[in-house]
Amino acid sequence: MNKEFFDQWTKTQEETLGRFTKDPLLLGPTRETSEKVLKNMKASLKFYGTWANFCLKFQGPSTTAMEELYNQTADMMKGEVSPGDDYKEFYKRWIETYEKTFDGFLGSEEFSADLAAFVGDFMDFKKGHEDLLEDQLKRMSIPTKGDLDAAFKDIYILKKKVKDMDSLRENVDGLSADMVSTKNDLQKAKMEIAADSLRKKVDGLSADLVSTKNDLQKAKMEIAALKKKMETPSKKTRPSKK
Structure with missing residues (x-):
């Protein structure tokens, strides 16, 4: 041209x-x-x-x-x-x-x-x-290209939100599992502490019982000795039969 x-x-x-x-x-x-x-x-x-x-x-x-x-x-x-x-x-x-x-x-x-x-x-x-x-x-x-582009953009945003929610749910599930495990560990620790405290109390009671038993035996021995001491003079003062 x-x-x-x-x-x-x-x-x-x-x-x-x-x-x-x-x-x-x-x-x-x-x-x-x-x-x-x-x-x-x-x-x-x-x-x-x-x-x-x-x-x-x-x-x-x-x-x-x-x-x-x-x-x-x-x-x-x-x-x-x-x-x-x-x-x-x-x-x-x-x-x-x-x-x-x-x-x-x-x-x-x-x-x-x-x-x-x-x-x-x-x-x-x-x-x-x-x-x-x-x-x-x-x-x-x-529908025009602009409409389709807007729709595709909305779909992309929704898919991204769903993906983020799935990721958040997985994190929450993981935290829940950790919390359950921590709760179980805490309960186990409490039970161990309670058992240890009970064992100490039992040991204390056992020691008290042993001490009481010893005191009781000692008292019995003292009573027996006292009885024996009281019986001995009466035999000496009793008159002899002719």
Whole structure:
């Protein structure tokens, strides 16, 4: 496409259809939708223009490589032709010529700038087209990409909450098991303390019983000795029978 023709075409579109985006009286209640349509139209025209210019830039290196390959082929054809070897040589030169030419072209700053413009205009066109399509789908009560993204986000959040709750429940179950084990250990310790205290009391009572028994035996012995002592004088004072 001739660049001058494309520039004139773009200018004409801007002066005719482009006026609608600046005059709300011509659009009425459909202004918002019409603005999106015309904005997307402008983005598409700009994208196709950038695309045409981008493709046009490839013609220069292609023509240069083709001319150089033609000259090399003409030199090869001057001598005796061998179909097998000459075809391999032609193929080798074809690859080398195009690689050399396009390596320089693809590595140039001009190509990088054209590629950046092409990608940028394409993304603007794509975004405008998706916004317009989503607006039309909403009017027809059809789920849009935005609706699906929101639903997927909610599902992700719910799944994350469920996962967190499962993890919390596992932690609570672990704590409950630890608490039960601690409670059992505490009860066991209390029982051991109570048993030890009871054993000490029993030992104390046993010692008291032994002491009481000893005291009782001692008292019995003292009583027996006292009785014996009391009986001895009475035998001496009793008169003898003649």
